[in-house]
Amino acid sequence: MMGKSWDILEGACQHCRRCRLWEMRTHVVVGKGNPNADILFVGEGPGQQEDLQGVPFVGPAGQLLDKMLASVGLTLDDVYITNVVKCRPPGNRDPHDDEKAACLNYLRYQFSLIHPKILVCLGRIAATTIISPDFRITRERGQWQERKGCWMIATYHPSALLRDETKKRPAWEDMQAIRKKWDELRADAKQ
Ligand code: URA
Numbered sequence: 001m002m003g004k005s006w007d008i009l010e011g012a013c014q015h016c017r018r019c020r021l022w023e024m025r026t027h028v029v030v031g032k033g034n035p036n037a038d039i040l041f042v043g044e045g046p047g048q049q050e051d052l053q054g055v056p057f058v059g060p061a062g063q064l065l066d067k068m069l070a071s072v073g074l075t076l077d078d079v080y081i082t083n084v085v086k087c088r089p090p091g092n093r094d095p096h097d098d099e100k101a102a103c104l105n106y107l108r109y110q111f112s113l114i115h116p117k118i119l120v121c122l123g124r125i126a127a128t129t130i131i132s133p134d135f136r137i138t139r140e141r142g143q144w145q146e147r148k149g150c151w152m153i154a155t156y157h158p159s160a161l162l163r164d165e166t167k168k169r170p171a172w173e174d175m176q177a178i179r180k181k182w183d184e185l186r187a188d189a190k191q
Helices: 004-014 020-024 048-053 060-071 097-114 124-130 158-163 165-190
Strands: 039-043 079-083 118-122 145-147 150-155
Touching: 004 097, 039 097, 039 124, 060 158, 060 165, 079 097, 097 124, 118 124, 118 165, 124 150, 150 165, 158 165
Parallel strands: 039 079, 039 118, 118 150
Antiparallel strands: 145 150
């Protein structure tokens, strides 16, 4: 069940004009999945399909993400999925710094409502925004770090896997590590 705070977030996003991306959007894309999930996935920003449907990760990258989640037994019941920016950057360009900055409080609010045990950055944009501005995805993906009780990790963006098949294996290993960490944290919580 989505409570009042989620309604406030949803309303604020729907009316948001904090950066120029609102001018070109069809839909604001807030998130999908379980708002009480232990695992939060954060992508970059909506693509064309996401903008049209108002739902994150429903295009080709989303279909691959679904498969990767399923390969380690995760469903939308176990995760919540959102993006750094909630409106589509034109032509799928990288979101600009001012656009990310304008949108970041929505992500912070989502984080505080979900209170995830694990945060997964999908790709460079999410990792440099959330983990560290100089994060190098190729070098630093797959490494855990804990911040304020939340375990954070970055992996390749599914779109990068569609462009470069050789990234699929390391990304799948990251997915397995995420599943393992979740199992461990749940086992700890029961003790
Ligand atoms: N790529 C993203 O980063 N997010 C989406 O929602 C879809 C594609």
